[in-house]
Amino acid sequence: MILPWTILCVGTVNLSARSCPTPRLEPKPIILGFAGWTLPLTSYHGSAVEQIIDRLRAEGASAEIYPPNDWPTVAERLTNHADADRPIVLLGFSMGAAAAIHVAQKLGAVGIPVRNIVMVEAWNPEPIPANVAAATHFYSTRFAGLIRPGPGNEGLVENIDLNGQIPEIETASHVAMSQMALVQDLVIDKAGVRDDKDQAGTTVAAKSRSLCRDATVAPRRRTPPAPKR
Structure with a gap:
């Protein structure tokens, strides 16, 4: 694993351990996932988000899953x-994407930042609040609603259409596309907890960056300047 920092030591030839300060690693993120609408509404078993959370846990991440109605x-x-x-x-995913945005809104009201929201096929999403540094939405069907920045949000807000990017996704349903391993790989990469390799030897992160080059960055509403008196 390549750690996201580089140490340069400048000085005499005999460098002691004290010559280089110990790097401060970023604490592991708290990852909270919200499943889509299922019956009963208190269940999330078998959902794509449960599969993603299980994979994140297997890689050592601190991750939890909830049904969408548990967001308050x-x-x-x-x-x-x-x-x-x-x-x-x-x-x-789906209704769970709306739940994630609701959580971010509540956190923003008390000044708590959110590093990232990663969504798949978002259902009726509200604007991304100002406390969210980045928001990414992967979608492929007409069911999904595009995300957009809310007032004061200066972070990255992007919608990534996966049609033509993942084999057979054009014919996959709203639920079926979320079950695809490549879609889940992209979500895990965007969550920022790994950089592993697929069978072809290409990093998932590189694939994600390639997709993001074709992403649609949500437009921002600009307030027109006040007329001069």
Whole structure:
């Protein structure tokens, strides 16, 4: 694994361990995922988000999953017990994407930042609040609603159309596309917890960057200047 920092030591030939400061590694993010609409509404078993969360846990990430209706409880818990040193990453599929945005809105109201929201096939998403540094939406069907920045948001807000990028995704349904391994790889990469390789030896992160070059960055509404008096 290549760590995301580089150390340069400049000085005498005999460099002691004290010559280089110990790098401060970023704490592992808190990853919270919200499944889509299922029956009963308290269930998330078999969902794509559950599969993603299981894979993240297997790689050592701190990740939890919730049904979409649990978002008020999750928001309250984070508001009262958020670890200021650990970045927050939210994941959501379909109705769960809307739930993730609701959580971010509640956190923004009390000044808690969100590092990233990663969504698949977002259903009726509200604007991304100002406390979210980045938001990415992967979609392929007409069911999905495009995300857009809310007032004060200066982060990256992008919609990535996967049609033509992943084999057979054009014929996949709203649910079926979320079950595709390549789609889940992109979500895991965007969550920022790994950089592993697929069978062809190409990093998933490189694939994600390639897709992001073709992403549609959500337009921002600009307030027209006040007329001069």
